[in-house]
Amino acid sequence: MTKLFFAFLISFFSYSQTHTITGVVSDTLNIPLESANIIAKPLQENAQLKFAITDNKGRYRLELEANVKYEITASYISFVEEVLIFEPNSTITTHNFKLKATGQKLKEIVIKHEYKPIVVKKDTLTYDVKAFANGNERKLKEVLEKLPGVDVDKNGTVTVQGKKVTKMLVEGKSFFGGGSKLAVENIPADALDKIEVIDHFNEVGFMKQVSDSEDLAMNVKLKEDKKKFVFGDVEAGVGNNEFNLVHAGLFYYSPKTNVSFIGDMNNIGRSTFTFEDLMRFDGGVSSFLSGRKSLSNLYSFTNDNTDVVQNKSQFGALNFSVDATSKLSVSVYSVFSKIFMASKTESKNEYLQNNAITFENKSQENGNQSLLGIGNIKLDYSPNKNEKWYYNAQYQSSTNDMNNTINSVTNLNSNTFETISQADNVSVKQYIEWHKSYNTNHTTTFVVNQAYENNTPQNHWFTNQPFLSGLIPLQTDDSYTIEQIRKIKNNSVDALFKHYWIINNFNHLYSVIGNNYGYSNFETSEKQILTDGSINDFSNAGFGNDVNYNLNDTYAGLEYKFKIGKWTNKPGLYFHWYQLKTDQIDQNYALSKTLFQPQWNSEFEFNKSESLNFTYRLVNSFPEVSQLADCYTLQSYNSVYRGNALLENERYHAANLRYSKMNMYRGIMWNAMASFNKKVRTTRNQIELDGINQYNTPILTDNPETNYRLSGSVSKKIYRFNLKLNTNLGWFNYVQTINNITTTNDRNNQDIGITIKTSYKEWPLFSIGYTKGFSQFSGITKSHFESDKFNSDFEVTFLKDWIYKIDYQSVRNTNSNNQSNFFETANTSLRHQKKNSPFGFELTVNNLLNIKAKNDYSFSDYMISERRTFVLPRMILFSVSYKL
Template sequence: MLMIKVALFFLLPIICFSQVKTLRGTISSETDVFLESANVIARPLQDKAGVRFAITDNKGRYLLELDKNIDYEIVASYIGFKDELLVLKSNSDMTTYNFKLQSSGEKLKEIVIKHEYKAIEIKKDTITFNVKSFANGNERKMKEILEKLPGVEVDKNGTVTVQGKKVTQMLVEGKAFFGGGSKLAVENIPADALEKIEVIDNFNEVGFMKKVSDSEDLAMNVKLKEEKKKFVFGDLEGGLGVGVDKSNLLHSGLFYYAPKLNISFIGDVNNIGKSTFTYSDLRRFTGGTSNYIIKKKTSNDLLYELTKDNVDVVENKSQFEALNISYNFSAKFNVSVYSIFSKVLTETKNIIQNEYLENNDQTFENKIEINNDRNTLNITNLKLDYMPDKNQKWLYNGQFQLGVNNLNGVLNSSTITNSNVFKTISNTDNKSFKQYLEWHKNYSMSHIQTFAIHQFYEDIKPQNQWLTDKPFLMGVLPLEKDMMYNIEQLKQLKRNTIDAVFKHYWIINNHNHLYLNIGNTFETSNFETSEKQLLSDNTINDFINAGFGNKTRYQFADVYGGLECKFKIRKWANKVGLYYHWYNSKTEQLSGNYNFSRKIVLPQWNSEFEFNQSEKITFNYKLETNFSEVPSLSDGFTLQKYNLVYKGNASLENGKFHSFNVFYNKMNLYKGLWLNVFSNYTKRTSIIRNEVIVNGINQYNSPFLGNDPETSILLNGSVAKKIYRFELKLNANLNWLSYYQKLNNVVTLNERNAQNLGLTFRTVYKEWPNFNLRYEKGFSHFSGLTISNYKSDAINGNFDITFFKFWSYKLEYQNLKNINSNNQSNFYEITNTSLRYQKKNSPFGFELICNNLFNIQQKNSYSFSDYVISQQSAYILPRVLMFSMGYKI
């Protein structure tokens, strides 16, 4: 409440004393047809004011907010029509004016825009933002520009969404930026290099495929200023701790863009917790994967250790280098290659209180974990783009990944009856190579063909070791008595997958299409595990005689064919599909062989209704299957954690589920309104779940295929309204899940639901200080063996202001309060601030940074699962005070 009062104190004078007047009206043709997405530009005839703009809605209405005491020259424009000019004097009482544009009588293939710029241009699948209309010149990185664009949001992980839809391809001058991931772009491209931002829905890099391929990709293309082309631009930054030992920062972002050659380099070394690239960013790098291949839905991921993030750390040292080169050998042939290297060293400390739920009993555990983690990653990607003629295109992409994870930790687990201290060592090597080849051919106006083949190979080798002076998992592990219990585990998974698909597109007419799909997936996997006790007398106690260890060979094939019919009725577009799948799998392991074969028909339906260029609703339905990976099919025991043993199930078949989702979005610049709503309903009829046995803190899990239904509902949405120079946004996220859990041979109906409601208030006027305040209320509920409820209150705010021309101050604040079922609460707050000095025409900038201003030691939270209720305290980086100097090229 204090922050809200302070914010209102500063903003109230602005609201009360700002001088503004409005001009509204319509834009129509000479035949009285209202023109949607027409541009209205108001240029001031004095130097002391800025340009104002508006865009008409689907009823041709516009609304301009103008400064009083300023004369304006107002121009209305629309493609295919002559511009109309209105001069509005400051002493005029005019509040309404209707433009009526005359047809130019010209039908051109290319339109030349005569105006200096248009703030926003809206076409069928493309929205173009002119950066000059939203930036005030104090922004440093692309992220700060995007946050000022209407309907655009950037989260703390660098993920960009536009009107609620995630950007999946990031382009610079039409070419993928480091494989298309958004984080490296938004955090490194200088703001002063941007000319325009294009948002392209249903993006397809093969131009003639867009009329038949219903791509779900949303691309963002960055257009650079002309003066930034053919010259190296970017920035260099270095910083040292002030009063804090060993704090350091070195960062560089250098870019060169020319018609034929594009080069980007990003480098970063720091120990202040600045995350340049994490393993979760791997999921954003789609190199080596074809969008035309149907992926097999799986339910296991052995790569968890290589994809988890260590966000809350006591110590963090990171090193990152990334190089992207693209070269056009000719108008027909382009080569693009990027390479990324990342090394992160972290130390984490967590204090956890667990309550394990059995059917009629509970066990409490206090746990302290201290881990030192060393992660190294290299990604190298090569892409070839060859277009021999306008009706044919070849694409090749190959990507190699090498990851190494080394972890050393100490775990102290104590209950009322027992306590153990474990030293844990984990080393995981991961090598993978994936590649695809695509061929697209446009035979005529009616027939297009695509052939794609994709290959993926990976080799994962985790090696784990647990050392303790007391026995553990008694009755499960066949331990021999020793002074020190040293358990060694070796795992290896080798997998090779080949996918191929042929598609033929028949365009019957403008309103009816017919698509034929034929494909095949073939996978071979080898999975081996072994657990051994290394005794003090140098002998080995192998656990294989107690049912531990796996040696599994797995083969899977999916032969499928499908027919899709696409038809359009006025503004209503539909695509109905029916796929026939023939699944075959074979599992060979120590306990015997198991073969599985099934034929399934899977329907799907996609529907879209476009009310106008700024409003549409889409509906999707699919009947889908999912399959377990080879670790879940291997029926030997596997030690997962100090208190968890897992046993696979060779007889697992496929799960099956119905998925429905609806997405609605609307943008009305006349009313200053942005609305998007997404809902998803999933009904699982065949479910792969784990049967769980809990004894104290010890757990035993094994998967099984059940027929008890599982239902999940997701609803999230947001509505934003511009009110004068401010924006008020309300967002909601609702989740509900109902499922059956088998625990200690008793089946229980579990229900989970979570609701998050948020309210955001921010300034949207480029000549004012940027202010953003967000309050979020969260509720979580679980009912099953017990009933648990959690509530949370979160406040996030940021503020930046430029004063005395060359000084800029920034403040970021967040706090979170959690309350559990017993009305116990915990609280933490984080404050980061900085003061920067840089003259407008000077390449040098100086900055004083303070992270974790109040030196908060830990972050607290609550969580729950099917049978565990937890309270966690994660220790975080102490206060960092740093002085840095930057140089802009």
């Protein structure tokens, strides 16, 4: 069957014939014109427009359909266009364009040929959607997947030429906090006109020259008839085993008012937003200040998770933006999410000790119900063109209720644990920003950020036998119930003032002063509730914490930005005065340190489509309150933790090198990134193992830790296919102490993959890929794993209105004993929607092969694990959608 399928594809592709024409676009002095547009407009029906963009040497390559007459136009701003008529029987393979300068610098450029598929400017890349879409796409995601240089992964993360999109805009305004998944999976494809990709994005126009922003924004431009119009779609589906889906994405856009609503209810394991989207919702922090770690654990809201036995989710989000006056705009969004998830895993664990190995067979069943509510308002005030104010306030509330049952069987004993956890989290965050441009040389920024968080988790453990012998003071009883209460409060105020002095076009000087203040209170208590109703309080055995924590960071810095030719550098030196103080039950501790933190940013721009970036930082990181709490805390059924009140700061060097190149002439895109992180003062847990029981406490040492990572990809267009090679390599070296014996550990991994897919919109979309993975660990023992991953996707449109999709993945994992596990998954769908009909019908089958579980291997400093994760059964869903 597979051979017939490939034979069909090869024979199908062989029918298409092309004629290639190459050349150079230059001015009358033979100076190449980079990023000039070459448009080949067909002069007969049923033929596609073709285009090209010149590289840094002015070269272009056009692939024209055979036996078609074209009008080929070369254009460049401030130059007169030149036209070539290409006849159907022409044998021309090379043609050079010499453009004459207009001699005028116009404020406004009027271009005859409005249909430019790609327009490249210094920091902006603009795609004309109709040059790439065929009209059968439903959502923004399907359009983006057809744009050259753009990738969208299964989690909705968008990358352009290897760089991740960090801000999503619609008509220049943030879409639900700027997250990508909500946008790519909900904005209808038929509303799109152009896609703008803006590098070094800054919301404040006059700050762009000095902000050195690394943000990459994607701005969705809507068609004219959608700019004051209600559009969107609704969808409902039912299936076997009571599977169901209800989804709505409704949008209203006008020049002054934008309203977006997204609602979703399903039990098919599909999440509506990603963890990165959640971090935006969880934000409320100015981009000029480094974000603080959030207390709440909200991962469960973002799992696009079919690796469970049950997953029910409800989601609603409303985004409202209005230009209240010509100077003030208001943006409000609210998010509600409710998730119930049940999972089941089975593990075979080997706990590696210095002279022995303990084996554990562990089965675990989890049930988790989570509620999340977020409200956010942002005010944007521009009293004049040289001044900008922002105020942002956010309220967030969440609850997480979890039931967990663990059956643990070791070569020493067996035990059953049931855990009931409840966590209520509340946070209030707000910030104010002020930006002022006094003249072309001087600009200032002032930012104040305040955040309050309150987290109160409660845990109950139930078991039938004693556990953690020697680590917790259990009293003998018929059954055992442990109650734990944790209370964590954080309050922080951060402020920054920065002045930007543009000395001239090649020299800038930036000065910074600021202060970060954080206060935390951390309380824990553990007790045993006996069957006779009496209480065995663990506080008499060193359990229970009550810590007040204050960390203040006052800093000042200078940054000098200079440019030599194509090379831009920005060295900086910051002076920090840290003051740390903790008050605990048994002791008080104070620490004051003055530290210098240098940094360096460097960029060499070879040309508009090729650049090399380097960054370096020396960073000091101070411990959190839980790491300093010097009394015991129960962490899990086999783990006890105790902080270290005398911890000081970690110190590490962080460097990053990134190279990117796009050559449209050769159809090649290169992206490579290398990172280096070396800790010279390191905080790492010291571990004591007794069977499966663990006692952990952090210690600060001068043992170095080094982490190297190298990733990259290269893609090449070959005929009407796109071949892509990618790799991800990592080397991590560190020192670990287990049972008072210190070892040097190496944890390395390598992934190398290849993918080939069609890149011609008249053909079916077909991709096939293979990734080989290696992992090695060397420490107490040595072990290694290998993985072989094969994936394939196929999409075809037939009979004009039918779309068929299928994806397949297989994974084989092999351990160091040459033992393997294997699983394969497949999903398929058939959709029908007439081009001018608002109704669409779709039949979807997930887990087509009806596998029961997925298998994998993993390892840590002291454990090797083989895990089996149970998944949702085969799902057959029939859905109906209606497009407004």
